[in-house]
Amino acid sequence: MEQEFMFNNELSGKVALVTGGTKGTGQAIAKRLLQAGATVIITARNKPEESNPGLHFVAADLSRAEGTQRVVETVLADYSRLDILVNNLGSSETPGGGFAVLTDEDWVSTIQANLLAPVRLDRGFLPQMIERGSGVIIHIASIQGKLPLYDSTLPYAAAKAGLINYSKSLSNEVSPKGVRVLTVSPGWIFTTSAKRMAQRIAESASMTVEQATQSIMDALGGIPYGRPAKPEEVAELVGFLVSPRAGYLTGTEYIIDGGTVPTI
Numbered sequence: 114m115e116q117e118f119m120f121n122n123e124l125s126g127k128v129a130l131v132t133g134g135t136k137g138t139g140q141a142i143a144k145r146l147l148q149a150g151a152t153v154i155i156t157a158r159n160k161p162e163e164s165n166p167g168l169h170f171v172a173a174d175l176s177r178a179e180g181t182q183r184v185v186e187t188v189l190a191d192y193s194r195l196d197i198l199v200n201n202l203g204s205s206e207t208p209g210g211g212f213a214v215l216t217d218e219d220w221v222s223t224i225q226a227n228l229l230a231p232v233r234l235d236r237g238f239l240p241q242m243i244e245r246g247s248g249v250i251i252h253i254a255s256i257q258g259k260l261p262l263y264d265s266t267l268p269y270a271a272a273k274a275g276l277i278n279y280s281k282s283l284s285n286e287v288s289p290k291g292v293r294v295l296t297v298s299p300g301w302i303f304t305t306s307a308k309r310m311a312q313r314i315a316e317s318a319s320m321t322v323e324q325a326t327q328s329i330m331d332a333l334g335g336i337p338y339g340r341p342a343k344p345e346e347v348a349e350l351v352g353f354l355v356s357p358r359a360g361y362l363t364g365t366e367y368i369i370d371g372g373t374v375p376t377i
């Protein structure tokens with residue numbers, strides 16, 4: 114008999130966690146999973162500015178082992194299970210200027226947030242997924258894992274490349290146990306912070322926000338589709354990947370970049 118999918122309520126009964134779910138892409142992903150009927154928990158260091166009674170917030174600094182441990186313990190104590198883990202947190206806060214300006218601290222902090230946080234959360238949540246023989250883990254990486262920008266985001270690109278590699282390894286290990294593991298690699302996403310960055314460039318270089326946006330796209334080598342992604346477009350891909358409609362997908366990477374990566 115053919116399975117019938119109810120797109121609007123297809124995650125009903127599922128418990129999902131979205132890291133960095135208070136802003137930008139994570140916020141859009143959390144809302145998308147909530148719309149599909151999941152119970153959604155979000156984490157960040159600070160409370161969300163926009164209150165949404167449907168989203169359950171756990172405060173934690175996930176760049177530290179204590180933070181990831183607290184999230185794992187809180188979620189499993191309060192909800193008894195986790196079905197969907199979206200490792201969305203990731204950032205680049207190191208100075209530009211290439212290898213010579215980067216300190217050990219820059220490298221370690223970037224690897225902590227972009228690679229170790231997902232590794233620790235996966236390790237904390239996988240045992241109960243394996244025990245039930247089901248679960249989905251998403252790693253939000255970046256096209257920079259393949260298209261590094263050495264002058265601006267060298268440690269970030271290296272950490273994302275590591276995340277993509279780790280995601281594949283983990284899938285090889287746990288897919289036979291019923292857990293799907295996938296990578297989503299976005300290009301430039303027009304989040305609120307991206308908009309602010311374009312505004313800052315516009316002000317400092319006396320240009321319009323549109324011209325500043327175009328200059329960022331040019332620095333990426335151009336975006337064939339002509340604009341950055343909306344956070345909701347990335348969220349829609351994640352919403353599909355965690356759903357039963359994607360039941361045979363595991364171990365693969367999905368690039369969502371409007372054509373930015375110029376090679377196959």
Ligand SMILES: NC(=O)c1ccc[n+]([C@@H]2O[C@H](COP(=O)([O-])OP(=O)(O)OC[C@H]3O[C@@H](n4cnc5c(N)ncnc54)[C@H](OP(=O)(O)O)[C@@H]3O)[C@@H](O)[C@H]2O)c1
Pocket residue numbers: 132133134135136137138139156157158159160173174175176200201202203204226253254255256298299300301302303304305306307
């Ligand atoms: N934006 C892009 O153009 C782009 C492109 C490719 C890939 N990505 C990837 O997409 C993902 C989302 O990026 P985004 O730009 O949408 O993020 P964002 O708007 O900068 O939001 C970051 C989120 O993570 C939280 N966060 C930051 N540091 C944290 C920490 N140490 N512990 C816990 N939470 C922390 C923030 O809240 P608090 O500050 O309150 O903690 C916030 O909720 C990341 O993995 C990023 O690498 C983004």
